[in-house]
Amino acid sequence: MTRMVLNTTIGDRYVHGVLDSDIHPLGRIRAQYNLSYQRLARMIAARARELGVKNMAAERQKIWRWEHRNVVPDAVSQTALASLLGVSEDSITAHPWPGWLPVVDSEPCADLIKRLSTQLDIAMGTLDSLTARPGVVSDIARDALRVIASYARRDCPSPGS
Structure with a gap:
């Protein structure tokens, strides 16, 4: 290597x-x-x-x-x-060692979550305007945001907490 x-x-x-x-x-x-x-x-x-x-x-x-x-x-x-x-x-x-260790990203997790949330809001608004059933799209987007947040909490801990 x-x-x-x-x-x-x-x-x-x-x-x-x-x-x-x-x-x-x-x-x-x-x-x-x-x-x-x-x-x-x-x-x-x-x-x-x-x-x-x-x-x-x-x-x-x-x-x-x-x-x-x-x-x-x-x-x-x-x-x-x-x-x-x-x-x-x-x-x-x-997950055997070291597979359970959180993934470290160069971008702070809070910024990443905020950016993803903003992008999701924009996509949700666009999809709502294009579909006859906007509530369904909003529910799917909210579920996606919950999944993103759960991954972020798992992969972006704060040591010593």
Whole structure:
């Protein structure tokens, strides 16, 4: 695999000098929220303690191994991380590591939701004017907006909440 190395900021498509597509999903999350390995390890350990686990060590090497050595985190670490990211325990069970991690987009989720909502409103108005049954189109559009919002809540959490 060819890697393009650039020294650009985290806000670009390149993070820490590596093409974005080569970065582990957890690495993208860390970059999005500007978290070091150590800071994330401490956050996971603190959340694990809140969840009743007393002996969780905050080791930055552990996070590094998850991202770079394909080491699968233990169940307690995954549960604590999922809790930090607002991901349900059902998602951890349904999607093996790292499949349950939220997708990080370069665009903030609130802006994305607002833009999609505006586009949906415009489309809804256009369709209402073209059809003899405008209420049906509005109901379909509202259902679509609910689906978009549910995906956004799942894929765009706020860490630490």
